[in-house]
Amino acid sequence: MTEKQGIILVNLGTPSEATPAGVRAFLQAFLMDKRVVGIPHLLWWPILNGIVLPLRCKRVADAYQKIWLEQGSPLLVYSQQQQKALQALLGETAVVELAMTYGQPSLQDAWARLKAQSITRVLLLPMYPQYSSTTSASVSDAWFQIIAKEHQVPAYTFIDQHYRHASYISALADSIRREGFLTHPDDLLLFSFHGIPEQYALRGDPYxxxxxETAKLVAEVLGLxxxxxxxxxxxxxxxxxxxGPYTDTLLRxxxxxxxxxxxxVCPAFSVDCLETLEEIAVAGKETFMHAGGSFFRYIPALNAAPQYIQTLAALCQQWLSSGLN
Structure with a gap:
């Protein structure tokens, strides 16, 4: 009997709608994760709900409205495209599901769909090329909470990073070339990654x-x-x-x-989202141009680019052929 196998692509999550209420529900779940904010919950809960969310929700909702697509949140739309493209490439060798750590579609529901198909072997693939305790580890935490309730725990593998994968580096380099970088002798390339608190790095987060290393490898491929x-x-x-250094400060x-x-270019983001489309492509550009810049171009995330989907497929195929948990 052939063992059924499932793959779950997991990203951070997104508000269900570009409204203060939608943003509040998302941020409340996100910012209550101990991996994201390390303050004890008894101290953090009143601060979050009494100060942070009331001050941030409308402003963040306004930012989402600038980038919201007809089909919904860019992060969700592009993640769904990744899921469909990977499923098409893998064919019937595995069932590919999509999940978010916070919000919908949930990791619990993704597992339920696989379980309903008698899946007994699962690959968890967080869509974060670089590992961080604030992202990949949260996926692991959420998964352990789910399987802790199972009487028959599925065999599972967790791929927590793929930043050194040759085809990922090549895909990044190709995307940068396609956008016209180095067409002018004065062109400068800025790699802007999502930050983490310094204390997390001091405690051993390898992010x-x-x-x-990601930036260095891409720069080497580009010959910079x-x-x-x-x-x-x-x-x-x-x-x-x-x-640091901080992106907004550097742009000034x-x-x-x-x-x-x-x-x-923002290599920490596998799909475009608020942090790339609004924070960088809109606000970042404005900061740079007001400071005296003459040309600014944001290089889109890899999203469902064929070369990146092939990278994901290679990771999955290695797992599929290994027979290992």
Whole structure:
């Protein structure tokens, strides 16, 4: 009897609608995750619900409205495209499901759909090329909560990063070339990764080093010298110190340093979302141009680009053929 196998692509999540109520429901779940905010819940809950959410929800909802697609949230739409493309590439060798750590479609529901098909072997593939305790580890936590309730625990594998995979690096480099980078001698490439609090890195989170290696590998493929690219971190939240340099600060400083033409790529994001389409492509561009920049181009995330889907398929095929849990 052939063993049925399932693959779950897992991303962070998104509000169900671009409204303060939709944003509040999403942020409440996201920011109550101990992996994301390490403050004890008894202290953090009143701060989150009494100060943070009332101040942030309308502003974040307004930002979502700028990028919302006819089909819904960009993160969900592009993630669904990834799921369909990967399923088409793998054919009947495995069932591909999509899940979010926070919001819908939930990881619990994705597993329920696989379980209903008598799936006995599962691959969990977080859609974060670089590992972080704030992202990949949260997927692991959520999965363990689900299987803790099962009498028959499925065999499962967890692929927590793929930042060094050659075809992923190649796909990034190709996407940068396609957008026209290096068509002008003064072009500068900025790798902007999502940030994490500095204390997480000091405690051993390998994310900063993996981001640096990602950028270095892509720069090598593109044949860039050290002065043709920079690395920075975006999306910091709260008053604590985050890993740097900060993207918004760098965008204000670069024109005065003679870098007036810039391309920005965000390799930590497998699909385009609020942090890329609004924070970088809209607000980041405005910051850079107001500081004296003359040219700004955001390079879209890989989304469902064929080469990236082939990267995901290669990871899945290795697992499928290994026979290992």
């Amino acid at each position: 900063p080093q993996q981001c640096q 010298s050290a002065n043709q690219w920079h690395l920075s971190f975006q999306s910091r939240f709260g008053k604590q110190k985050w890993i 400083e670069l024109p005065a340093q003679g870098n007036r033409r810039i391309y920005v």
